[in-house]
Amino acid sequence: MRVTVVGCGYLGATHAAAMAELGYDVLGVEIDHAKRESLAAGKVPFYEPGLGDLLADHVAAGRLRFTNSFEEAGAFGDVHFVCVGTPQRPDGLGADVRYVDAAVASLAPHLREGALVVGKSTVPVGTAARLAATLPAGTELAWNPEFLREGHAVQDTLRPDRLVLGVASERAERVLRDCYAPVVAAGTPVVVTDFATAELVKVSANAFLATKISFINAVAEVCEAAGADVVALADAIGHDDRIGRKFLNAGVGFGGGCLPKDIRAFLSRAGELGVEDTMSFLRQVDDINLRQRTRVVQIATTMLGGSVARSRIAVWGASFKPHSDDVRDSPALSIAGQLHLRGAMVSVFDPQAMEPARAVFPTLDYAETALAAARDADLLLHLTEWPEFREVDLDVLGSVVRRRQVVDGRNRLDADTWRGAGWTVRALGRS
Numbered sequence: 485m486r487v488t489v490v491g492c493g494y495l496g497a498t499h500a501a502a503m504a505e506l507g508y509d510v511l512g513v514e515i516d517h518a519k520r521e522s523l524a525a526g527k528v529p530f531y532e533p534g535l536g537d538l539l540a541d542h543v544a545a546g547r548l549r550f551t552n553s554f555e556e557a558g559a560f561g562d563v564h565f566v567c568v569g570t571p572q573r574p575d576g577l578g579a580d581v582r583y584v585d586a587a588v589a590s591l592a593p594h595l596r597e598g599a600l601v602v603g604k605s606t607v608p609v610g611t612a613a614r615l616a617a618t619l620p621a622g623t624e625l626a627w628n629p630e631f632l633r634e635g636h637a638v639q640d641t642l643r644p645d646r647l648v649l650g651v652a653s654e655r656a657e658r659v660l661r662d663c664y665a666p667v668v669a670a671g672t673p674v675v676v677t678d679f680a681t682a683e684l685v686k687v688s689a690n691a692f693l694a695t696k697i698s699f700i701n702a703v704a705e706v707c708e709a710a711g712a713d714v715v716a717l718a719d720a721i722g723h724d725d726r727i728g729r730k731f732l733n734a735g736v737g738f739g740g741g742c743l744p745k746d747i748r749a750f751l752s753r754a755g756e757l758g759v760e761d762t763m764s765f766l767r768q769v770d771d772i773n774l775r776q777r778t779r780v781v782q783i784a785t786t787m788l789g790g791s792v793a794r795s796r797i798a799v800w801g802a803s804f805k806p807h808s809d810d811v812r813d814s815p816a817l818s819i820a821g822q823l824h825l826r827g828a829m830v831s832v833f834d835p836q837a838m839e840p841a842r843a844v845f846p847t848l849d850y851a852e853t854a855l856a857a858a859r860d861a862d863l864l865l866h867l868t869e870w871p872e873f874r875e876v877d878l879d880v881l882g883s884v885v886r887r888r889q890v891v892d893g894r895n896r897l898d899a900d901t902w903r904g905a906g907w908t909v910r911a912l913g914r915s
């Protein structure tokens with residue numbers, strides 16, 4: 485079986501390398517010249533732990549190649565995974581499916597008899613059925629949504645919690661089961677379903693995760709008002725297996741290229757299907773999430789005496805979460821940007837996301853190290869919980885800042901230790 489992967493970003497590059505690791509000859513199709521050149525040279529154009537070695541090994545072995553030719557892809561592949569982006573539409577809340585449409589349209593005329601096109605992108609329900617009708621006779625479509633997390637992408641791809649196969653025929657199921665045979669053999673549960681259910685599984689999973697985070701962030705605000713501690717509360721309710729402790733970390737909320745746009749797209753699609761009311765709670769999930777960013781700006785303003793103008797603020801973290809350099813809809817950068825626009829001098833440090841952050845927010849100051857960002861700061865904001873921020877020498881840090889004030893936007897700093905070192909510590913949801 486020969487495999488192509490169309491769209492080699494965070495999802496596609498990982499999927500392509502993982503398919504090579506499973507033993508297939510893989511051809512990646514990427515239209516971005518710089519990205520394609522980098523991948524073809526065996527270099528991942530973003531930060532993802534473990535992916536660099538995997539990609540380099542399989543490129544060097546000749547098992548993984550890259551092209552921009554759909555003709556070549558069509559001639560090469562038996563199975564074509566479509567992994568292009570589905571960002572929020574510029575003119576609304578829905579998902580912009582133009583890249584998926586374009587990828588399938590470019591591939592269609594070149595497909596070989598018997599080829600299977602497998603959508604992995606996150607799409608509005610109904611997309612697969614619509615696209616299936618555009619494929620030539622003798623070829624077929626399936627939808628196989630992806631659940632990987634950035635920062636754990638390789639492991640999540642090779643050892644997923646489950647495989648969801650949205651298929652319209654037994655043959656498509658058989659081809660996909662063959663394709664994932666080593667993964668299935670390792671005990672991964674397989675859910676075989678229709679297109680619509682497969683598409684909805686994906687957005688429902690992300691909507692549930694987003695709801696869990698906004699739930700705990702709403703409770704965090706009540707904790708603050710009542711003098712309670714949201715971290716202890718989350719630990720306590722998390723002991724209940726039915727609830728679970730994961731995704732109950734209160735703080736500046738969720739960002740990234742998926743959760744925010746996926747809940748909006750789900751809401752939008754529900755509206756198109758005439759069932760918007762039933763999903764309207766997702767509006768609140770979104771509002772609560774965005775409110776966390778505003779709350780940090782308000783807390784910073786209060787700590788700086790009513791205005792942030794002309795204050796020096798250090799921001800630790802720019803990526804939307806640790807172990808990733810992805811700054812798409814990053815809460816940390818959003819807060820840094822808001823403070824800058826209010827007149828603060830903001831210095832940002834992130835262990836991996838400096839270049840992507842600079843590209844999105846060129847007007848912020850970017851420091852070489854966490855300590856350099858904190859130099860002469862009136863306030864330090866801990867907004868992305870990279871482990872190295874918890875290992876900083878507090879004596880040294882205390883000697884470089886102007887005022888020992890910190891907001892822990894992720895509830896991951898040891899507040900007692902920081903207070904012991906003379907710091908005023910504010911955290912979200914803790915008195």
Ligand SMILES: NC(=O)C1=CN([C@@H]2O[C@H](COP(=O)(O)OP(=O)(O)OC[C@H]3O[C@@H](n4cnc5c(N)ncnc54)[C@H](O)[C@@H]3O)[C@@H](O)[C@H]2O)C=CC1
Pocket residue numbers: 490491492493494495496513514515516519567568569570583586587590604605606607630631632633634741742
């Ligand atoms: N990033 C993640 O962790 C996950 C993403 N997803 C979903 O996967 C999809 C892709 O997401 P990302 O990889 O994050 O996006 P991305 O923006 O990093 O990658 C998309 C890639 O597709 C390329 N592309 C666009 N049109 C193309 C075309 N016609 N032919 C070939 N290449 C084309 C782009 O140049 C880009 O490199 C989205 O639907 C997303 O919701 C799903 C699970 C995890």
Ligand SMILES: O=C(O)[C@H]1O[C@H](OP(=O)(O)OP(=O)(O)OC[C@H]2O[C@@H](n3ccc(=O)[nH]c3=O)[C@H](O)[C@@H]2O)[C@H](O)[C@@H](O)[C@@H]1O
Pocket residue numbers: 606630631632633634635690693697730731732733734735736737738739740741742743804805806
């Ligand atoms: O569809 C996708 O693209 C992916 O979206 C998320 O993965 P990802 O965006 O990589 O990151 P998460 O680990 O889910 O974190 C998302 C955001 O929530 C925040 N978060 C997470 C957990 C928590 O308890 N609190 C919290 O604020 C993180 O800081 C981050 O900003 C899902 O977890 C994946 O299963 C899914 O495949």
